[in-house]
Amino acid sequence: MRSASDCTSNAVRVDVLGLPAVMTATQKLLLLEGVHPVAREALQARGYQVEALAHALEEDELVRAVKGVNALGIRSKTQVTPRVLEAASDLLVVGAFCIGTNQVALDVANTKGVPVFNAPYSNTRSVAELVLSEIIALSRRLTEVSGRAHKGEWVKSAAGAHEVRGRVVGIVGYGHIGSQLSVLGEALGLRIIYYDIIKKLPLGNAKVCETLEHLLEQADFVTLHVPATPSTENMIGEEQLARMKRGACLINASRGTVVQIPALAAALKSGHIGGAAIDVFPQEPASTKEKFVSELQGLANVILTPHIGGSTEEAQEAIGHEVADSLVRFLEQGSTLGAVNFPQLDAGAARGAHRILNVHRNVPGVLGAVNGIMSELGANIEGQQLMTDANIGYLIMDVARADAEKVCARVAKLETSIKTRLVY
Ligand code: NAI
Numbered sequence: 001m002r003s004a005s006d007c008t009s010n011a012v013r014v015d016v017l018g019l020p021a022v023m024t025a026t027q028k029l030l031l032l033e034g035v036h037p038v039a040r041e042a043l044q045a046r047g048y049q050v051e052a053l054a055h056a057l058e059e060d061e062l063v064r065a066v067k068g069v070n071a072l073g074i075r076s077k078t079q080v081t082p083r084v085l086e087a088a089s090d091l092l093v094v095g096a097f098c099i100g101t102n103q104v105a106l107d108v109a110n111t112k113g114v115p116v117f118n119a120p121y122s123n124t125r126s127v128a129e130l131v132l133s134e135i136i137a138l139s140r141r142l143t144e145v146s147g148r149a150h151k152g153e154w155v156k157s158a159a160g161a162h163e164v165r166g167r168v169v170g171i172v173g174y175g176h177i178g179s180q181l182s183v184l185g186e187a188l189g190l191r192i193i194y195y196d197i198i199k200k201l202p203l204g205n206a207k208v209c210e211t212l213e214h215l216l217e218q219a220d221f222v223t224l225h226v227p228a229t230p231s232t233e234n235m236i237g238e239e240q241l242a243r244m245k246r247g248a249c250l251i252n253a254s255r256g257t258v259v260q261i262p263a264l265a266a267a268l269k270s271g272h273i274g275g276a277a278i279d280v281f282p283q284e285p286a287s288t289k290e291k292f293v294s295e296l297q298g299l300a301n302v303i304l305t306p307h308i309g310g311s312t313e314e315a316q317e318a319i320g321h322e323v324a325d326s327l328v329r330f331l332e333q334g335s336t337l338g339a340v341n342f343p344q345l346d347a348g349a350a351r352g353a354h355r356i357l358n359v360h361r362n363v364p365g366v367l368g369a370v371n372g373i374m375s376e377l378g379a380n381i382e383g384q385q386l387m388t389d390a391n392i393g394y395l396i397m398d399v400a401r402a403d404a405e406k407v408c409a410r411v412a413k414l415e416t417s418i419k420t421r422l423v424y
Pocket of ligand 1: 099176177197198228308
């Protein structure tokens with residue numbers, strides 16, 4: 001059995017995806033939880049041995065299954081615990097084919113030299129489209145009229161129904177989703193204003209608001225696209241709802257901690273708020289078997305959805321592509337760009353050289369020791385990048401082909417080395 005600090009290497013293969021010819025056939029990938037087939041296809045096309053299972057594995061099963069696995073793909077159910085990581089002596093990388101990464105023991109993975117990748121932005125478009133549809137649905141009170149038609153009532157009336165053209169949408173959080181919504185909304189004739197704590201370039205004709213209060217006072221629709229942080233916790237409560245225009249609507253497809261639901265329910269019941277579309281809740285059922293309970297149930301012109309803002313087949317496919325791509329770039333080039341628990345390095349392709357990837361304990365003197373080996377062996381460094389975090393250092397070093405294996409073996413044996421491998 002190999003030890004964690006042995007130098008491992010890859011076998012040569014054909015060019016695909018625009019990346020240089022490298023390894024793969026000897027590397028084993030295990031994908032769980034019915035990860036979208038595009039991921040398996042992309043990885044197999046690069047020559048990896050891929051096993052794909054439709055379900056999650058329990059800890060004991062996973063401890064057995066990860067033996068000999070070089071890359072593990074999961075979604076949100078599989079728990080990658082410290083025990084799993086301990087058993088996974090050949091594991092180089094984890095791909096979370098989803099947004100969250102709480103299911104992985106990130107710190108333990110970090111100290112074992114295993115980066116974890118996810119796909120935080122593959123479902124941006126899906127959320128923006130949902131919100132756009134809700135702006136129209138709330139303006140036309142679609143849930144109400146549809147509900148009544150289902151019950152046999154024919155309420156043909158224009159009262160309370162509006163076009164959205166020219167209406168003001170206030171976007172709170174002008175990040176990936178907020179700015180995408182801004183562009184799509186303008187195409188519909190909506191007037192966009194936004195508030196963000198960071199200075200953001202306004203797209204199209206969007207106008208920035210200096211304060212949240214200013215945005216709340218002007219918008220016909222307030223839509224929230226902020227992360228869950230201390231600054232956004234309970235960001236919209238009684239005071240903020242009172243500041244909104246009478247009859248304005250609130251949309252939250254961000255995080256359940258952002259809106260105080262009792263205050264929203266009261267504002268809807270009083271008629272001050274004209275409607276709401278809520279996709280995320282402070283307490284969400286852990287599974288489909290658990291009952292969903294909310295104070296907003298049964299209120300007029302309120303759209304409730306079970307945290308499906310980003311849940312589309314297109315988003316799943318995009319996640320499959322994005323994470324498979326991250327796995328390939330890490331396995332073949334050592335790129336950790338986008339890893340959630342790792343120093344970020346991206347050196348591109350190693351042109352005309354072999355690449356040594358070394359994860360080590362972050363203590364003084366490692367680079368000196370590595371460079372000492374290079375000069376002892378009379379080897380030439382063609383490129384070198386180092387990045388550290390609190391626990392580990394990550395070194396990417398391109399070395400002349402003739403010297404690479406010798407250097408890699410010596411670097412792997414350094415007492416500070418956690419994981420060392422060579423890519424061609
Ligand atoms: P992002 O990180 O690209 O953008 C967030 C923006 O909010 C940033 O521009 C940031 O500066 C801003 N911000 C942070 N704190 C703020 C504050 N106190 N006031 C105003 N602005 C603030 O994030 P992205 O991808 O646009 O996602 C936004 C939210 O949507 C996240 O909470 C994410 O979890 C959620 N989300 C929900 C989904 C669903 O299924 N409903 C799916 C995908 C994302």
